[in-house]
Every structure is written in structure tokens, then in C-alpha cells.
Amino acid sequence: MTYEVKSLNEECGLFGIWGHSQAAQVTYFGLHSLQHRGQEGAGILSNDQGKLLRHRDTGLVSEVFKDPADLEKLKGQAAIGHVRYATAGEASIDNIQPFHFKFYDMAFGLAHNGNLTNTKTLKRELEQDGAIFSSSSDTEILAHLIRRSHKTDFVDKVKEALNKVKGGFAYLLMLEDKIIAALDPNGFRPLSIGQTANGAIVVSSETCAFEVIGAKWLRDLKPGELAIIDDSGVHYDSYTDETQLSICSMEYIYFSRPDSVIHGVNVHTARKNTGRRLAQEFAHEADIVVGVPNSSLSAASGFSEESGLPNEMGLIKNQYTQRTFIQPTQELREQGVRMKLSAVSSIVKGKRVVMVDDSIVRGTTSRRIVQLLRDAGAAEVHVAIASPPLKYPCFYGIDIQSRRELIAANHTVDEIRQIIGADSLTYLSIDGLIESIGLETDAPNGGLCVAYFDGKYPTPLYDYEKAYLKSLKEKTSFFLDEVK
Numbered sequence: 379m380t381y382e383v384k385s386l387n388e389e390c391g392l393f394g395i396w397g398h399s400q401a402a403q404v405t406y407f408g409l410h411s412l413q414h415r416g417q418e419g420a421g422i423l424s425n426d427q428g429k430l431l432r433h434r435d436t437g438l439v440s441e442v443f444k445d446p447a448d449l450e451k452l453k454g455q456a457a458i459g460h461v462r463y464a465t466a467g468e469a470s471i472d473n474i475q476p477f478h479f480k481f482y483d484m485a486f487g488l489a490h491n492g493n494l495t496n497t498k499t500l501k502r503e504l505e506q507d508g509a510i511f512s513s514s515s516d517t518e519i520l521a522h523l524i525r526r527s528h529k530t531d532f533v534d535k536v537k538e539a540l541n542k543v544k545g546g547f548a549y550l551l552m553l554e555d556k557i558i559a560a561l562d563p564n565g566f567r568p569l570s571i572g573q574t575a576n577g578a579i580v581v582s583s584e585t586c587a588f589e590v591i592g593a594k595w596l597r598d599l600k601p602g603e604l605a606i607i608d609d610s611g612v613h614y615d616s617y618t619d620e621t622q623l624s625i626c627s628m629e630y631i632y633f634s635r636p637d638s639v640i641h642g643v644n645v646h647t648a649r650k651n652t653g654r655r656l657a658q659e660f661a662h663e664a665d666i667v668v669g670v671p672n673s674s675l676s677a678a679s680g681f682s683e684e685s686g687l688p689n690e691m692g693l694i695k696n697q698y699t700q701r702t703f704i705q706p707t708q709e710l711r712e713q714g715v716r717m718k719l720s721a722v723s724s725i726v727k728g729k730r731v732v733m734v735d736d737s738i739v740r741g742t743t744s745r746r747i748v749q750l751l752r753d754a755g756a757a758e759v760h761v762a763i764a765s766p767p768l769k770y771p772c773f774y775g776i777d778i779q780s781r782r783e784l785i786a787a788n789h790t791v792d793e794i795r796q797i798i799g800a801d802s803l804t805y806l807s808i809d810g811l812i813e814s815i816g817l818e819t820d821a822p823n824g825g826l827c828v829a830y831f832d833g834k835y836p837t838p839l840y841d842y843e844k845a846y847l848k849s850l851k852e853k854t855s856f857f858l859d860e861v862k
């Protein structure tokens with residue numbers, strides 16, 4: 379049987395807290411600091427002495443909770459929250475998390491970040507067995523698997539269910555008496571545990587949320603691990619021994635906030651190191667370094683320090699626009715680039731500029747920024763990218779599942795240089811990336827997933843195997859046609 383693998387891409391943010399008199403308010407602040415991980419929708423589910431209460435909607439966290447009453451009604455000493463990543467379509471409130479499942483004998487809340495690679499198979503099996511799905515998200519699958527487990531203890535049911543789902547995932551479950559946090563066997567997504575000054579246990583996709591609420595970091599969840607959080611504190615357990623750290627390298631390159639620390643490495647420092655290494659791999663003469671705000675500023679500072687070239691603010695970002703990566707149509711992406719950046723003529727005029735950016739996905743943004751710099755009078759624009767060429771799709775939770783969208787999939791570096799109109803184009807090497815992030819681990823690829831760059835996926839692709847093989851045949855030559 380053949381079937382289309384549908385795009386269910388999420389790179390969302392999770393936050394949870396147990397043991398705080400203002401749990402929902404703290405979760406609101408936590409979600410605020412995770413807003414960069416998803417702007418399509420947000421929700422909070424609180425636990426008021428075993429009664430689960432929820433508010434969710436589409437929009438930014440501040441929009442979803444613009445009426446203070448929406449937050450005030452979420453009483454209780456525990457809460458979990460979610461910010462959802464924007465993808466084309468699927469903007470219905472039904473897909474906004476946390477989900478709230480009610481049964482005759484119990485209820486639980488569930489929030490999820492990532493993408494399962496065996497969704498179709500599991501969904502088909504579950505539907506053949508009578509399950510009914512109420513959203514297009516694959517998050518519900520775990521709930522069905524938990525309910526169908528014949529184990530008696532709830533944590534054992536969860537463990538059994540986790541062994542059936544494959545791919546990249548982080549889950550937060552809330553029951554009457556506990557929160558359970560779980561991470562996939564490769565730890566593709568970050569998930570950290572912390573503690574507030576009053577002893578409440580918190581869990582967050584990124585440690586930047588801990589700073590905001592005055593919590594201290596306790597530790598990161600390991601691949602294949604569970605954290606069970608209740609009135610007695612936090613306990614760690616595992617559901618599989620078949621684990622191998624392969625955290626998504628794009629978390630360091632692009633997604634996470636620079637003040638977050640993932641597996642002991644600060645994101646800003648990792649980016650700065652990529653910039654340093656990039657400067658070593660760069661072979662052109664230039665006058666100034668200009669980072670593309672905001673996610674490339676750290677790499678630009680590293681490039682500047684290593685090369686000795688001054689780091690100048692030649693590009694200014696309007697802080698109040700959304701990131702181009704998440705705009706679902708080409709027209710909106712182009713519009714997004716126009717709205718959000720300006721080149722500073724008095725800085726770049728007559729200069730040979732090294733334009734440092736974190737990545738090139740479709741090439742649209744880079745081409746536009748190179749043009750902005752030229753229009754502002756730059757004598758030369760040398761583009762330096764603080765990551766290797768993006769050539770392969772991601773099936774673990776990032777919104778690129780087709781090589782058609784990746785300019786590097788079918789074009790040489792020099793062709794890309796022509797397309798974006800640069801004088802030179804330098805990408806960071808894969809070894810340079812791995813060494814720059816420098817995780818302390820014996821795991822392959824320095825504990826990172828670099829499948830985006832080398833096509834070597836750390837797990838079987840299950841339902842996506844056919845989609846992947848098909849994607850290898852896809853051409854992106856329309857990019858070159860556009861500029862001819």
C-alpha cells in the first residue's frame with residue numbers, strides 16, 4: 379500500500395511546573411521566553427487539586443492570554459504549556475496543545491514537540507482497532523497507545539507507549555498527581571529540568587525560560603529518559619536502553635535562544651565558535667563583518683574576533699516581525715524579508731563586506747540581503763554561512779521535508795553564489811560545525827544530528843523512507859531559472 383506522508387512539522391516549545399501556587403502564571407512567563415519556538419498558537423493546562431483546566435488559542439502567547447481572566451481561571455499548583463510552530467495549513471484550534479483527554483476513570487493532559495516517523499503506520503493500526511482521532515496532530519497517538527496498554531501502573535503504560543512511537547519527540551503529560559516528561563531515544567530536542575527558589579520543579583524546552591522565572595537548572599533529560607515530577611520531587615527513569623545522543627544541530631545553529639544552554643554548551647558560545655571556525659575556512663579579502671540579525675550576530679562576533687576584521691552593524695532588524703523561515707508561502711517570505719531588514723549605507727558603502735548568516739534554506743532571503751547591501755553601496759559582498767549546505771530533508775520535527783525547498787540539494791556552491799548574487803560564498807564544514815559545538819560525548823558526530831547536511835539519519839525513517847527516496851530525485855533548478 380502506498381500513501382502520501384503528510385507534513386506534520388513542529389518545532390514547538392514545552393514548559394511545565396509542579397508545586398507552585400501560581401503555576402499557570404509562571405507557565406505563561408515560561409512560554410513567553412519560548413515564543414521563538416512557535417508563534418501559531420499557545421495553551422496552558424493547569425491542575426487544581428486534580429481537576430484539569432485549560433485555555434488555548436491561535437496566536438502569540440500574549441494574544442492567547444490577553445484577557446487576564448483567561449490566566450486567572452487556570453488555578454492550581456501545577457501546569458503544563460505549549461507554544462506551537464507555524465506551518466502551512468493546520469491552523470485550527472483543534473491542533474493547539476496541550477490536549478486534554480478525559481476518560482470515565484481518569485484524565486490527563488499532553489503536549490508534544492517534534493515529529494514521529496511512524497505516525498501513519500500507528501494511526502492506521504489504531505484506527506483499525508477502533509481509535510478515533512480528533513486532530514491532525516500526531517500527538518494523540520501517544521494517548522491512544524497509553525490507554526490501550528494492559529500494564530496496571532500508569533508510568534509503565536507510558537513506557538510501553540513510548541517504545542512504540544519512533545522519531546524525534548519530547549512529551550509532557552500531566553495527571554492528577556504528577557507530570558511526566560519524556561524524551562526520544564536520540565534526544566533530538568532539548569528538554570531541561572530546573573527548580574524555583576520555593577522548590578517547585580520546572581521542565582522546559584530551553585533553559586532560557588529558567589532565567590526568566592528565577593529557577594536554577596538541575597539537569598538535561600537524557601535520550602530515552604523520563605522525569606516523573608510530583609509532590610516528592612523529581613525522579614528519573616528510562617524506557618529503553620537503546621539510546622544514542624543525536625541532538626539536532628539546528629538547535630545550536632538557528633532555533634534555540636542564545637542564552638540557552640543545551641547539554642552543557644551555551645548556544646551563543648557555540649555560534650561564536652562556528653563563526654571563528656568559519657573565519658579559518660574563509661579565503662577572501664574583506665574590510666568588515668556584518669552579521670544578519672538576530673541569529674547570526676553571535677557567529678559574526680566570532681568571525682570578527684578570529685579574522686581581526688571589525689564587526690559592524692551594517693544590517694538593522696525591525697524586531698517586530700516574525701521569522702522568515704516560518705512564513706508558509708513564497709510571497710509571504712519575500713514580503714517578510716522586505717519588512718524586517720535594512721542595510722546601513724554609512725557603514726557598508728565602499729566596503730568589502732563579509733555577510734555572516736546562519737544558514738541558507740531556499741536562497742530567497744540571502745539573495746535579498748545581498749541586494750540590500752549592494753543597494754546600500756557595498757563594494758563586494760562575501761557571504762559566509764555558519765553551517766554546512768542544507769541538502770537533505772528533516773523528519774524529526776523541522777518544517778523542511780522536501781529537497782525541492784533546499785537550494786543546496788541540487789546546486790553547487792558556485793551556482794548558489796550566482797543565484798544569491800554574492801562575490802563569494804563560503805559554508806562551514808561539517809567537521810567544523812561538530813568541533814565548534816564541542817559536546818562532551820563519545821556519541822557519533824559529537825552527539826549531534828547532522829542529517830540535514832549529510833543525509834545520514836541516526837534512525838530508520840519508517841513511514842518517511844519512501845518520501846526520502848522520492849525527495850532524492852527532486853530538482854530545485856527553478857532557482858537558477860529565476861535569475862537567468
Ligand code: SF4
Nearest residue numbers: 626627772827829830
Ligand atoms: S535532520 Fe537536521 S533539522 Fe532534523 S534533527 Fe537532524 S539536524 Fe536537526
